[in-house]
Amino acid sequence: MRRTRTLAGIGIATVALFALTACNSGTPSDPGGDGGDGGDAGSSTPWEVATDVSLDGSPTFDAMVERDGVIIGVKEDQPGLGYLDVTSGDRTGFDVDIARWIAASLGFDEDQIEFKPIASANREQAIVNGDIDYYVGTYSINDKRKEQIDFAGPYFVTGQGLLVAKDAPEATKLEDFNGKTVCSATGSTPIQNIKANFPDIKTQEYDLYSACVEDLISGKVDAVTTDQAILIGYAAQYPDDVKVTGGLFTEERYGVGLPKGDDVLRDHINTLFTDGGDVWQQIFDNNLGDSGIQVEQPAVDAY
Numbered sequence: 001m002r003r004t005r006t007l008a009g010i011g012i013a014t015v016a017l018f019a020l021t022a023c024n025s026g027t028p029s030d031p032g033g034d035g036g037d038g039g040d041a042g043s044s045t046p047w048e049v050a051t052d053v054s055l056d057g058s059p060t061f062d063a064m065v066e067r068d069g070v071i072i073g074v075k076e077d078q079p080g081l082g083y084l085d086v087t088s089g090d091r092t093g094f095d096v097d098i099a100r101w102i103a104a105s106l107g108f109d110e111d112q113i114e115f116k117p118i119a120s121a122n123r124e125q126a127i128v129n130g131d132i133d134y135y136v137g138t139y140s141i142n143d144k145r146k147e148q149i150d151f152a153g154p155y156f157v158t159g160q161g162l163l164v165a166k167d168a169p170e171a172t173k174l175e176d177f178n179g180k181t182v183c184s185a186t187g188s189t190p191i192q193n194i195k196a197n198f199p200d201i202k203t204q205e206y207d208l209y210s211a212c213v214e215d216l217i218s219g220k221v222d223a224v225t226t227d228q229a230i231l232i233g234y235a236a237q238y239p240d241d242v243k244v245t246g247g248l249f250t251e252e253r254y255g256v257g258l259p260k261g262d263d264v265l266r267d268h269i270n271t272l273f274t275d276g277g278d279v280w281q282q283i284f285d286n287n288l289g290d291s292g293i294q295v296e297q298p299a300v301d302a303y
Helices: 059-067 094-105 120-128 189-197 209-218 228-237 263-275 277-288
Strands: 070-074 082-084 113-117 149-158 160-165 181-185 202-206 223-227 242-245 252-259
Touching: 059 070, 059 252, 059 263, 070 094, 070 120, 082 094, 094 113, 094 252, 094 263, 094 277, 120 149, 120 252, 149 228, 149 263, 160 189, 160 209, 160 228, 181 189, 181 209, 189 202, 189 223, 202 209, 209 223, 209 228, 209 242, 223 228, 228 242, 252 263, 263 277
Parallel strands: 070 113, 181 202, 181 223
Antiparallel strands: 149 252, 160 223, 160 242
């Protein structure tokens, strides 16, 4: 019989697509812009580390226990979501704190977590190979990926958006960029959408979104496209150079990437999300609360 200690506040999740609006405050080292703790190891957190955890039938959890630690795949170039400050070594962001919360629910403290940056194109293979135990990093749930891995969640819903130069005209549709160059991460859902459905748009791809933003600021590309939640973080980081434009062109549902067939671990994480609405909200407020995003926690999809 599987038993876990469920953490923190009870809150029934509600389904919602959310509107993402103009951003203002926040920095990579303080995503909330208000000195919030952001789930940092050296400050108070909205979760506790569980004890006496047992997940019978989860080979992934068994590997964590044997290792006495958890290996989590993340992004580290997305301010407010998954960011590594190379000067201080601090790792911050909404996704990173979701990853920490999951680890705590499994009985692992900060000093037992190894964060491993994985490029978008390599995420499924890293999970399949067992290089990581799970992945939390703006990872859109889709049927193609579910052929190789499983997802818990979603824990966040957003959509494809556009980042342009500060002085560029407002864009209302992707066709506004016909004949122009749009940049995104290799393997990302947004760049695949453009290639498949907008053949008149030129594309540039890099492993990291930050490289796309650098090209945008230097004038080498005309726009960066990815999930609007990510773009808002960059607009906050470079408010004098870039801006978010247009609306949402797709719906993207962020999930936690897991090894295929580990239903026990997936059920544990889904229960954590469903019963932990208060914790989820505090994590959101700490990292993205001052960004102008209006959002409700989405309901999980127990497929």
